[in-house]
Amino acid sequence: xxxxxxxxxTAGNQPSCEDLCQTHYARVVQLCRLLLADRHEAEEVAxxxxxxxxxxxxRLTQIQSWExxxxxxxxxxxxxxxRSAWWKWWHGATSxxxxxxxxxxxxTPEEQLLTREEREQVWHRFHTLSARQRxxxxxxxxxxxxxxxxxxxxxxxxxxxxxxxxxxxRHLHHARRGQS
Amino acid sequence: xxxxLSENILLRLAAGDGSTTQRAHLEACPxxxxxxxxxAQHLTVVEQxxxxxxxxxxYVTVSSPRFVYRYTLPLAVAVAxxxxxxxxxxxxxxxxxxxxTRTANTEVLDFFDxxxxxxxxxxxxxxxxxxxxxxxxxxxxxAALVGGWPCELSAGSRTPTCESYxxxxxxxxx
Numbered sequence: 001x002x003x004x005x006x007x008x009x010t011a012g013n014q015p016s017c018e019d020l021c022q023t024h025y026a027r028v029v030q031l032c033r034l035l036l037a038d039r040h041e042a043e044e045v046a047x048x049x050x051x052x053x054x055x056x057x058x059r060l061t062q063i064q065s066w067e068x069x070x071x072x073x074x075x076x077x078x079x080x081x082x083r084s085a086w087w088k089w090w091h092g093a094t095s096x097x098x099x100x101x102x103x104x105x106x107x108t109p110e111e112q113l114l115t116r117e118e119r120e121q122v123w124h125r126f127h128t129l130s131a132r133q134r135x136x137x138x139x140x141x142x143x144x145x146x147x148x149x150x151x152x153x154x155x156x157x158x159x160x161x162x163x164x165x166x167x168x169x170r171h172l173h174h175a176r177r178g179q180s
Numbered sequence: 181x182x183x184x185l186s187e188n189i190l191l192r193l194a195a196g197d198g199s200t201t202q203r204a205h206l207e208a209c210p211x212x213x214x215x216x217x218x219x220a221q222h223l224t225v226v227e228q229x230x231x232x233x234x235x236x237x238x239y240v241t242v243s244s245p246r247f248v249y250r251y252t253l254p255l256a257v258a259v260a261x262x263x264x265x266x267x268x269x270x271x272x273x274x275x276x277x278x279x280x281t282r283t284a285n286t287e288v289l290d291f292f293d294x295x296x297x298x299x300x301x302x303x304x305x306x307x308x309x310x311x312x313x314x315x316x317x318x319x320x321x322x323a324a325l326v327g328g329w330p331c332e333l334s335a336g337s338r339t340p341t342c343e344s345y346x347x348x349x350x351x352x353x354x
Contacts, residue, residue, distance in 0.1 A: 165195040
C-alpha cells in the first residue's frame, strides 16, 4: 500500500482529525464516486467515514496507516450503503453535474489532453462493472493493494480477485478502444 | 509456446493471472512484449481517468438506464400481481361455476320430482284412493231423533274426536 500516511504513528505523534481530513478527504470522496454511482451519495458516505473517524479517533491509537484504514472504512461504508439504500435506487432522481463543480487542478497535462468523450466512455464503462469488480479494481489498481491484501479484505480467494480484475481490465480496455 | 499471446491472455497477465509458460513467452517474444506494453499504457491512462473527477455527462448517461430500471421493477411486480390475481380468480371461479350449475340442476330436478310430476299425474291416480261417498239422509234423521251423531255408521273411520268432528260421518269407505 503506498501513500503519504504509511509511516507508523505512535500515540504521541498521531495526526489530528483535521490533518487527516485535509490530507484524505478528496481521495475518500473520489473512492466513493468510484464505488457509488451517485455524486450526492458519494459525498454523504465520505462524510460518514470522517464522522466515524471523529468518533473513534481517541480509541484508535495504534493505526499504522491511516490511508489504509480510511480506505477500508470507505469501502465498507460504500458496501453497506449500497445494501441499505436499495430503495433510493429506484426512488431517487439522478442529477446532472457541471464540470466546474469539480476541481481540475489535479489533472496532469496528459489527462488534460484526453478528450471529454474518452473520459465519459471510461467512467460509463466503469460504472457498468459489477460492484465486486469495481472494488477489486479500485483496491488493486488505484489504491495499489497487493492481491492477497485485497482477497483478505474482501473475503475472496486470490484466484477470484485475479478473475474479477481480469474482467474489469478487459471491460475498461475495450471501452478505451471504443469496442462494445 | 510458439504462437503469440492473445489479448485476453495479455489482460490476464496484467491482472496478475496467467501461467509461468505464458509469462516466459511474454519475456521472450518482442512483439508480445510490445503489445503488453501498449496494453499497460492503455490501462494506465484508464487509471488516470478514474483517478480524476468524473465528467459531468457521466451522470446523464447513467440516468437513462436508471430511469428504465427504476420503473421496470415496479411494473414487473404489478404485472405479476395482476396475472396472479387474474389467474387466481379464474381458478377460484371455475369450480364455483360448476357447483352452482350442478346445485341449480339438482334443485330443478327435485322440484320436478316432488311438485311437478305428482301434479301432472295426479288425475291418473285419482281413482286409486277411496273416494268419499255421500251418506244417506236417514242417518241424519235418526241422529236427530235419537240424539248425538251417528258415529257407529262410520266405525271404520272413527276417530277419538268423532264427537266433536262430525265430518267423517259424511264419508263412508267404499
